[in-house]
Amino acid sequence: MAKSKYEYVRNFETDDTCLRNCYIVVRLDGRNFHKFADQHNFTKPNDDRALGLMSRSARSVMEDLEDIAIAYGQSDEFSFVFKKSTNWFKRRASKLMTHVASQFSSSYVFFWKEYFGEQPLLYPPGFDGRVVLYPSNRNLRDYLSWRQADCHINNLYNTAFWTLVQKGGLSKTQAEERLNGTLSGDKNEILFSEFNLNYNNECALHRKGTTLIWEKVDETSTKKITVPKEGEKEVTFTRTRRKVTAHYCDIIADSFWNEHPDILEEDC
Template identity: 55%
Template sequence: MAKSKFEYVRSFESEEYLLPNCWIVVRIDGKSFHKFSKKHDFDKPNDPRALGLMNKAASIVLEEYKDILIAYGQSDEYSFVLRKDTQLYNRRKNKLMTYINSLFSSSYVYYWRDYFKDVKLKYPPSFDSRVVLYPTDQNLRDYLSWRQADCHINNLYNTTFWALVLKGGLTTQEAEQRLCGTLSSDKNEILFKEFDTNYNNEPFIYKKGTILLRKKIKHPIKDKNRLVVIPLHKDLIQDDFWTRNSEILDIKACGFYEFKFSDIPELVLSQLHHLNIKDSAENDSDYKRVLN
C-alpha cells in the first residue's frame, strides 16, 4: 500500500502488551444499571429474565473466544478469565478489552427480545470494562471468591430490602434505615420472622451467581459427545469446585459433564440446535418435558 505524508500520525498510537504467564481477567460492568433496570421494570430483588440475558450474552463470548476458560457473572457484571499462556491478539490489552466488551454488549441487545419478549428496549445499555492480571492460581481463585462473596452479600441485602418495601410496606428510605448497621444474621432473622422466608432456600443462581464453563456432554438424541458452554450455580470458594474442574487451572482439555435429560438448561439446548432434535424425537416424552 502506498504511503502518504500523513502516515506519520500513526507514531502517536501506543499499545500495552500484558505481562506473560499471568491470568487475564476482563471484567464487564453495567453502566448506571440501577436506572436501566428501573426504566425497564426489572423484577425485584432478582429478575430471571435479566440474569438469563446476561448469561446468554456471556456464553456468546465464550463460544467466540476459546481461550476463555471460565466466566463468572452476577447482577450486571461478568468476569472472563483467559488462560495465562494465551497469545490472543498478542496479549494487547486494548484489543482484548474492547473486543470482548463489544461482543458482550451487542449480544445483550441482540438477544433482548428472547428474554424480555414484549418489553421494548427504551435505550441502548452500556458496559464498562477493565483488564486485571493475576500472577498465581491462588490470586485468581481469590478474585473469583471475592466476586461470589460480593454476590451473596448484595443478594442478602437486596432480598431483605425489597421484602421490607414490597411486603412490609416501608418506603425505600425507611428500609435503608432499618438495615443500616445490620449483620447477615440480622437480615436472615428479619426474612424468617417477618416474612416467613428461609434465605437458605433461595435459588442458587441468586445466591451464588453463574459460572460458565466448557464441558463435553452427551448429545441427548445423537450418540456422540458435544462441546458446549454450561451454566453452573455452585460454590467456587471451596476446594471441591476446583478439584472437580481441575482442567481450569491445569489448562487441560475440557472435562465431561452429565445432565439428566430433563435437566438440560435452555442455554445448553440452544447450542445443540434443539429444533433439529425435535424433528428427530417428536415422540420422546423426556424431550417434550424439556421443552415444557
Template identity: 45%
Template sequence: MYVTRWKEFFPQKELGFPPSFRGRVISCACVEVLQQFLAWRQYDCHVSNLYNTCFWMLVKSGKTDDEACEILKDTQKQDKNELLYQEFGINYKKLPAIFRQGSCVLKREVEDIIKYNETGMPVIRLRKRPITVHSEDIAGRIFWSEQCSLHLELGGFAEDVGKIKPDYVRSFLFERKLMPSTWIVIRIDGCHFHRFSEVHEFKKPNDEQALNLMNACAVAVLQDFQDVVFCYGVSDEYSFVFKKETLFYQRQASDIVSTIVSFFSSMYVMNWKAFFPERELKYPPSFDGRAVCYPSCEILRDYLAWRQVDCHINNQYNTCFWALVKSGKQKSEAQHALKGTQSQDKYDLLAQFGIEYSALKAMFRLGSSIFREPTGIYDNGATAETPGNNILIEHCDIIEQGFWKAHPSILD
C-alpha cells in the same frame, strides 16, 4: 446501538451474528498531532476505498479474487482511477462522498424551541446537536475554521497538513500489553444499570429473566472466543477468564476489552426479545470493562471467590431492602433499618417476612458460573475418537476446593 438500529437500515435483512468492535486510545499531545491523526485516517479511507472499488468491480466482471489481487498488485492511485474509468466507466471522484471521504460526526449549535411563553411566542435557546458531514479535507484549516464548536473547544490549525506521517501519529498510541503467562480477566459492568432496570421494569430484588439474558450473552462469549475458559456473573457484571497462554490481540488490553464489551453488548440487544418478548427495549444498555492479570491459579481463584462473596453480600442486602420497601417503608427508612446490620441480623429480618434466605434460588445467592466440560472421555480415562465440549451453566460454590477438583480442565 448498531444492533438496535439495524432494522432501520436493513428492514428486509436479518442480522446474522453480533458485531464487535476493537478500540484503541491515541493521546494527542497537541492540536497538531490531532490534525495529523485526522489526515492519516482520511487518507487511509481514500486508499482503502479506491482499492476495494477496483477489486470488487473486477470480481463482478468475472475475475476470481486471486486474479483481481494480481491485477491490482503494485498499482498506483492513477492506475486505479484509469482502470475504473476505462474498464467500467466509473469516475471515482463522482462516487458518494461518504465512500471516498468517510464521515465526521460533530456537534453544532442550533436554535431550539424549548417552550412557549404566556403570549404564545416561542422561547428559543441555542443547543448543541450532533450532525454528520462529509468533507474532502477534515484536517484542513478551512474545514476546521467552519466548525465553530471545534475551533472553540480544540483550537485551530496553523497550516494545512503537508506530508502525512502515520508513524509519527502511531508514536502517540497508548498501548498496554498485558503481562505474559498470566490469567487475564476481563470484567464488565453495566453502566447506569439502576436506571436501565427501572426503565425496563425489572423485578426487585432479582429479575430471573434479566439474569438469564446476561447468562446467554456470556455463553455466546464462551462460544465465540475460544481462549475464554471460564465466566462468572452476578447482577449486571461478568468476569471472563482468558487462558494463561492466550495471544488474543497480542494481549493488548484496549483491543481485548473493547472487543469483549462490544460483543457482549451486541448480544444483549439481539437476545432481548427471546427473554422479554412482550417488553420493548427502550434504549440499548452500555457496559464498561477492565483487564486485570493474575499470575497463579490460587490468586485467580481468590479473585473469583471475592466476586462470589460480593454476590452474597449484595443479594442479601437487596433482598432485605426490597422486602422492607414492599412492606410499606420508604427507601430511606429501609436503608436506615439495615444500617450496621450483620449477616445474621439480615437472616432474622427476612425470617420475619417468611423468607428463608438459603431457600432462595441459587442463581440469586451464588451467581452463575459458565465453563466448558470436555466430552468423549471414558471412565477409564481413555479419550473418544471425537472429543468435544459441552457448555455448562452452574450456580454453585466456587470458593471451596470441591468445584475445582470436579472440573480440573478449566484451569489446566
C-alpha cells in the same frame, strides 16, 4: 511498497501487551443500570429475564472469542478469564477488552426480545470494561471469590430490604433504617423469624451468581440410513461436544475447582 510520509503516526500507538504467564480478566459492568433497570421495569430485587440475558450474552462471548476458560456474572456485571497461555490478539489488552465489550453489548441487544418479550428495549445499553492481570491461581481464585462475596452481600441485603418493603409494608426509608448496621446473621434472622423465609433456600442463581465453563457433553442423535439389501435402518450416534455450561454454586471453596480441574493451569 513505499511507505507514505504519514506512516510515522503508527509510532504513537502505545504497547499494551499483557504480561505473560498471567490470567487476563476482563470485567464488564452495565452503564448506569440503576436507571436502565427502572426504565425497563426490572423486578426487584432480581429480574430473571435480565439475569438470563446477561448469561446468554456471556455465552456468546465465550463461544465467539477464543481462550476464555471461565466467566462469572452477577447483577449487571460479568468477568471473563482468558487462559494464562492465551496468545489471542498477541495479548493486547485493548483488543481483548473491546472485543469482549462489543460482542457482549451487541448480543445483549440481539437476544433482548428472547428474554424480555413484549417489554421494548427503549435505548441502546452500554457496558464499561477493564482488564486486570492475575499471576497466580490463588490470586485468580481470590478475585472470583471477591465477586461472589459481593453477590452474596448485595443479594442478602436486597432480599431483606425488598421483603421488608413488599411483605412487611415498610417504606423504603423505614426498611433502610431497619437494616442500618445489621450483620448478615441479623438479616438472616429478620427473614426467618418475621417472614418464615430461610435465605439458604432462596434461588441459587440469585445467591451465588452464574459461573460459565466449558464441559464435554455427550450428545445422542438418531439418523435414518439406507443399508444395501436391508433397506432403511435407524442408527444412534453419540458424539462428545464441548459446550458452555452454567453453574449456580459456590466457587469460593475448593470443591468446585477439584471437580473441574481443567479450568486452572499450573502455577509457574
